[in-house]
Amino acid sequence: xxxxxxxGGGLVQAGGSxxxxxxxxxxxxxxxxxxxxxxxxxxxxxxxxxISSSSGDTYSVESDRFAISNDNAKKTSTLQMNNLxxxxxxxxxxxxxxxxxxxxxxxxxxxxxxKGTQVTVSS
Numbered sequence: 001x002x003x004x005x006x007x008g009g010g011l012v013q014a015g016g017s018x019x020x021x022x023x024x025x026x027x028x029x030x031x032x033x034x035x036x037x038x039x040x041x042x043x044x045x046x047x048x049x050x051i052s053s054s055s056g057d058t059y060s061v062e063s064d065r066f067a068i069s070n071d072n073a074k075k076t077s078t079l080q081m082n083n084l085x086x087x088x089x090x091x092x093x094x095x096x097x098x099x100x101x102x103x104x105x106x107x108x109x110x111x112x113x114x115k116g117t118q119v120t121v122s123s
Contacts, residue, residue: 002026002112004094009117012084018119020079022094027112029053029075033099035110036068036079038090038119048092049079050104057102084121091116 008020022034035050049060049068060066067080077094095110 002096004096004112004114006092006094006114006117009092009119011120011122014085014121014123016084016121017080017082018084020081020092020094020117020119022077022079022114024075024077024096027096027098029070030072031098031100032096033101033104033110034068034070034077035095035097035104035107036077037093037095037107038088039093039116040087040090043090045093047107051077052099052101052104054100055102057104059104081119084119086121086123088119089121090119092119 003025005023030053033052036048039045051058051068065083070077093116094114096112097105097110
């Protein structure tokens with residue numbers, strides 16, 4: 001079965017860094033796009049970053065602080081987050097969608113989701 005398992009969340013001081021990982025199984029990882037999303041308390045889920053495994057194209061809302069990468073051999077997507085701010089506090093999710101384009105699919109197209117990992121940034 002399809003599984004997406006996030007890890008790497010935790011409590012960090014403002015200005016610190018975290019590296020989130022999403023380990024995938026049950027599907028052809030390199031035929032999919034992987035997206036990272038977050039949901040802060042009282043707010044809607046929003047896109048953070050995405051990557052097309054086939055083309056390598058990436059997108060990040062906070063490209064100066066966040067960077068996404070995939071290791072296709074390990075079926076793992078990594079979101080490196082630096083200079084974290086309290087407003088980054090949220091549950092972070094990874095998601096997947098079969099995709100062969102050079103850019104990422106729209107948010108509504110992702111059909112597999114992990115259960116999330118909590119990121120808390122203290123001031």
